[in-house]
Amino acid sequence: MITDSRELVVIAVGSNATESLNNGLNLLGGLSKFLSKEDNVLILIDLQCPFTCPSSVNQETFSALLGNIKLIGVKKVQILPGVMWGIDQKKALDSLGLGDIIQNYDATLITYEELYKFSAPLIDEVTKIICLSQIRTEPLWKLTGSSYLMWYFNPPNKRWKNISNYKNKYEDERVQYVFEFLERKIPTLYINDCYFLLTGNGPFAWNTTKSVKTKRIFLSNNIMAVDWVTYEHFGLDPIKNLFIRKASELNLIDKKSINLNSQVQSTYPSLKFPETEPSNINLEGLTIFSGELNSGERYALLQFLFMIKNLLFKDSLNFGKWAIIAGKNPPDPEIDCDIIVFGDSAIKSSKKYKFRTITEKRSEIINLMGFEIGVGETLEGDELEKAILIQQRKIRQKIEKTRKKYGELIATINNLVQTSDEEAKSDKEETKLKLQMRMDLKINKYQYKIEKLRINIIAKHKKQAIKNKLLDLDLNERVLEIPGNPPLGWDPLVYLTHFWQNKQISTLNLFIQISREYYTFPKYNKSKIRANMKSERKKIEKRDKEKNRQLKSKNKSELNIIENELKSNLKNLELNFKKNTKRIKKKHIREGGKNE
Amino acid sequence: MNDDWIRILNSAQGFTINKKFINLGTKIPLLSIDIDTKPFYFLWLELYPLLMNSNSNSIELIVDDNDKVNNCILHKSNKDGMYTEAIKIEVDTLPNLTTSLRNVGEIYNILRVWVKKTNNIDIGNLRIIPLTFINDIVSIHEKYVKNGINNDFLKMIGEYFDVIVNNRNQQVLLCYPPSPLFEFLTKFYKYFENFSYYDIMKAFRRYLPKSKMTVTFRLKEDSAFLSYFINITKSRITFQYVPIPDYIFSKISSNKIEEIILKFLTKDCKTKLNLIFQLDDIIELIFEVIQSQFPLQKERFLLIEEKFLNFYRSIGIPWDMDPKPYIYNNNFRFWIYFLGFYINPRKLSFWSIPTLLQSFLSMFFNLSGNILLITGKKLPNLIDTQKIDKLNGFNVSMNDGMVEKIQYINDNELQNILSTIKNKNLGHSKGDINKKSILSQIRTEFSNEKSFVSSIIWISDDMISKIVNILLIDFHQSNRFSGRKLVRILRLFRKNKHFSVFPENPLYRRVKMQNSLQFLKSITPILTDLHEF
Incomplete structure (x- = not known):
């Protein structure tokens, strides 16, 4: 028998997600081909809490996968929720109802702390890894896939470490991490779940997204092959995936090396992809002034804009004009409005900009x-x-x-x-005079x-x-600085709540109240902010004094x-x-x- | 043709000739609700396009089971489009309709030419009505209307709709041009399947609160108002026609007329809730709904929601009421604002509420997947050995926050699932009792037995009744503070016996944990457009 040495990728469809997954596993030769009873299995799932499917993992696919694993009777099944910055893994799992499913199939939750525990990292005990990624459109990667999800093996606090210290570029760091991880451990199975596919601006912009029911699930044991096929199927050049581009440059993958077994004949009609240019994101009264944005900053800015596009959908009407300044050396906005300086590089490079001070103290009439x-x-x-x-x-x-x-x-x-009376005449003349x-x-x-x-x-x-x-300069108090290199997750939101009044941003406030349960917002130190402002004001006064001395x-x-x-x-x-x-x-x- | 219809035709004919109404008392055909011929005239003109597309002369073919024409009536209308005469046409004289009756367009063209030639009338509508349909409608009418009293109005309407849909599905009840209402009822039925309009009306009737009110419709003509005193009791709904006395129209200017009519009704009927609607605005809203295509797109759904909210907030124009609740009083509202409650129905943010609501629900509820909705008197308790009260289940398939399909789960199926869970729990030792919530266990069992459900929601019948009562009646009563009513609704969501969700998403947990008054305070600025005073 001649065996095909090419990488097998299957595209399965079904009337529900369980059927699609089962069809896919059958086309691959059954899950037992990949797992055995002795295995200690780790499943990485995509969890964009609080957003449910198709932003996060599809519960049905997840449940069906666990059901199949249970049938094999593996030794141990552990679930690693791949969460974004600031999210509590356990709370996120429970709020999406996945904790219950895990319990039903005798699986256990594993957190990043346990997985990489210094004394005895549990990752070493894992024998098989499965990546279950929920596919959705994304501004920088166009489409999430297994290579996108792999970064979530890295704990959130370590993910941005090198990027924040300018040691590495955002996209390079992600790609590098995946290669490094694959050197240590190669996952057994990659599942790109597109049964429901989220299109548009992604999970953060949930009112500009659309869930499409494609009924398709992609499976393979090769990360490059599965993402290559997924991209191609949705009409994208696979090279747009930064990981595949690198792999292709290293001759690790090409189209010929893929053996596709598909239950569908045609590719999927074109999808709506997210906006990639920050200035194209419109909100009432908002102007965006961006300087040189590196990819990390661009990514964080887009996520921030998508979020506020939803959360300030109604509230932005209460602000009047406002502006966001981001990136290195952004233009100096000569406008009289609320200004948000987004990120460390914008804060640093705009320190001496005109908008920082109120330049003319005009005495009003x-x-x-x-x-x-x-x-x-x-x-x-x-x-x-x-x-x-x-x-x-x-x-x-x-x-x-x-x-x-x-x-x-x-x-x-x-x-x-x-009258002929002379006296009267003269009186008249006198009065006139x-x-x-x-x-x-x-x-x-x-x-x-x-x-x-x-x-x-x-x-x-x-x-x-x-x-x-x-x-006679004074500090412009209508400027809000959002620190971070870049500002991550939903941290910037908390700064906004202190900048504007409660009633102006009621939707944002409600969202923050709700998400405090599973998201750790940074502490907003009012006294520190006030002290900073005081010192800034003093600096300005001092500068004024020196310059005015000669003029006076x-x-x-x-x-x-x-x-x-x-x-x-x-x-x-x-x-x-x-x-x-x-x-x-x-x-x-x-x-x-x-x-x- | 019954006496009521003859009276209506005579009155319309009289008006067409003399331009003056002889206001006779009659009943609305098939509904048996009292009305005068003058308001009926204008009601017909406005409702007819909804039922039959356009006001014009019509021809009606009544056919038997073998598609043989048994009867033919030509309805002649006046310039406005109101029927003034019914001319019986001998079937033998009709042209040869060789084509199948399903080719309704073709038949219309043949008859149009023939009627023009023989009677010199241009027909605009053709209806092909099976004899069985007429018999069914008559028997339903007889079933519900005894001695001139309608025993259950809503159920009767439900049954009418079911008969219409059945006949439409069998392609025997045909209209040309198509009837917008019939088309919608059929499309709606085909999309969701396995339900009956009777059941919907029955459920709706069950949740209607006891109340007394007057409802008035302003028709197109200035002096044509249609008022009813409606008494909803546990056993039946009665409609009592309230004629508006002529002296009201003679004294006052037309822009104050509605106000005076409401005052008159408040005094005359001694009701605390008196509503007046512009009928054409309501018909416009109904057209928005029935002209939608299925599956309904999210954008269209949001637009319809926006239009309804805009209608509601525009009190004083398309609708009005008397006496008005405190919340419409500016002085009172100032103090409410002062306390931090931004409640103002006039400033309801109609353009943002649907989008924000959709966003929040899509975010926290799994709105791509299946949701099991269970309703009943009491949330089942797995420890009790007593028989569990009747439950109704709905497996709602959603995608992108829109309902794709609703599958009804009957009581037996739900009881079977509950008994399976009970049996499984009995197998557990005492120390190993299943600590999961009842909803979690139902979800697991339902997913194993039927189809996977991502969320499960329990709503008690009592809660639905209370919400309907608060939103429809209490919120609009003058002697009540509307804010308190909203707090009452929020409190209902906090009690497990009324409302429960699994998995407990963060939004639901917030509602459950936070003080209802505080929560109301935080959401009212979202629902209201600011810039008040």
């Missing part, structure tokens, strides 16, 4: 019962003239009113019935006020312009000049006003004498 107090924005030229005219408009209206009022009075006197004089005096007074207002406004703006030369003396002399100029102008104006008042009075007295 306060309108109190119709009186405008303060200067507002410093103006020059036409804009200043316009502002002056606006402020003068009330006095001008008064002039018009006065003219109208006295004009009407004089006209009424003129229209009185003509008196009215004319009063009108002129009032207008003169108003014109004096108009000019005075003009001089004062010009002086105010000149003074403000000089004062503005002095740096120069400004002082300029201010004195303006002050003196103002005083003399006002004095001249007053003199003119008095002169004009005298002139008007004289003129009318003279005219009165003539008439007499």
